[in-house]
Amino acid sequence: MRIFCIANQKGGVGKTTTTVNLAAGLAQVGQRVLVVDLDPQGNATMGSGVDKRALALSVYDVLLESASVAEARQRSVADYDVLGANRELAGAEVELVKLERRERRLKLALAAAEADYDFVLIDCPPSLSLLTLNGLCAAHGVVVPMQCEYFALEGLSDLVNTIKQVHANLNPELKLIGLLRVMFDPRITLQQQVAEQLKAHFGDKVFNTVIPRNVRLAEAPSYGQPGVTFDPASKGAQAFVEFAREMVLRVG
Numbered sequence: 001m002r003i004f005c006i007a008n009q010k011g012g013v014g015k016t017t018t019t020v021n022l023a024a025g026l027a028q029v030g031q032r033v034l035v036v037d038l039d040p041q042g043n044a045t046m047g048s049g050v051d052k053r054a055l056a057l058s059v060y061d062v063l064l065e066s067a068s069v070a071e072a073r074q075r076s077v078a079d080y081d082v083l084g085a086n087r088e089l090a091g092a093e094v095e096l097v098k099l100e101r102r103e104r105r106l107k108l109a110l111a112a113a114e115a116d117y118d119f120v121l122i123d124c125p126p127s128l129s130l131l132t133l134n135g136l137c138a139a140h141g142v143v144v145p146m147q148c149e150y151f152a153l154e155g156l157s158d159l160v161n162t163i164k165q166v167h168a169n170l171n172p173e174l175k176l177i178g179l180l181r182v183m184f185d186p187r188i189t190l191q192q193q194v195a196e197q198l199k200a201h202f203g204d205k206v207f208n209t210v211i212p213r214n215v216r217l218a219e220a221p222s223y224g225q226p227g228v229t230f231d232p233a234s235k236g237a238q239a240f241v242e243f244a245r246e247m248v249l250r251v252g
């Protein structure tokens with residue numbers, strides 16, 4: 001079982017879209033996948049076709065050790081499992097602070113589900129909170145979705161530093177797996193330039209697959225599905241299936 005955080009401390013950069021579509025793509029190429037929604041907004045939960053308002057048990061209960069992964073998981077519409085989240089998770093932050101092993105709760109819970117999955121994908125909130133820290137402590141690596149904009153690299157050094165610190169102090173297995181260029185529009189010259197600069201600067205830390213800006217990916221969540229199953233023929237869906245294959249080759 002390989003565990004990855006999908007992280008970037010900026011909001012709206014494509015973390016959740018990457019999480020659910022990579023999960024659906026991996027499922028399509030035969031991998032057993034669990035998505036962990038660590039964002040109290042619950043977008044990965046809803047975007048997987050699981051109603052966040054109807055969760056009897058969620059990742060909140062798992063973090064507080066009142067439920068196991070096996071008890072709290074739901075089945076998505078796209079052949080992967082989901083450990084869902086909703087607003088209740090925002091309270092976990094405060095409750096965890098006073099508990100022992102507060103940053104290792106998710107790691108311990110996932111260890112009990114080791115035999116059930118090939119990949120675990122953790123959708124992180126846009127902050128370096130105790131929730132994100134639980135994700136980073138549990139993970140083997142981090143996948144960073146980023147838009148090819150002028151300020152794309154700003155904030156990246158904070159994330160890279162956090163990864164280094166967690167690696168040094170809490171989780172020696174953690175590493176940066178790669179940067180994924182998302183919402184790419186080849187007609188915009190600046191985006192082409194930034195995409196090439198990223199590749200030149202970070203080399204093989206940049207995934208070869210590029211995810212295009214594609215309206216079907218943006219429409220899919222309102223139908224409670226990842227784009228990969230909502231419109232498999234769309235450019236966005238095809239790019240995510242290709243990305244799933246690249247992930248399997250790189251880390252599988």
Ligand code: ADP
Pocket residue numbers: 010011012013014015016017018043126182183184211212213214215217218219221236
């Ligand atoms: P985050 O989880 O980082 O906040 P999201 O995945 O929710 O970001 O994406 C932010 C918005 O951009 C959403 O409305 C989403 O549907 C849209 N979006 C993400 N990726 C794409 C894409 N490749 N093409 C078009 N829209 C996208």
Ligand code: MG
Pocket residue numbers: 015016017039043
């Ligand atoms: Mg999100």
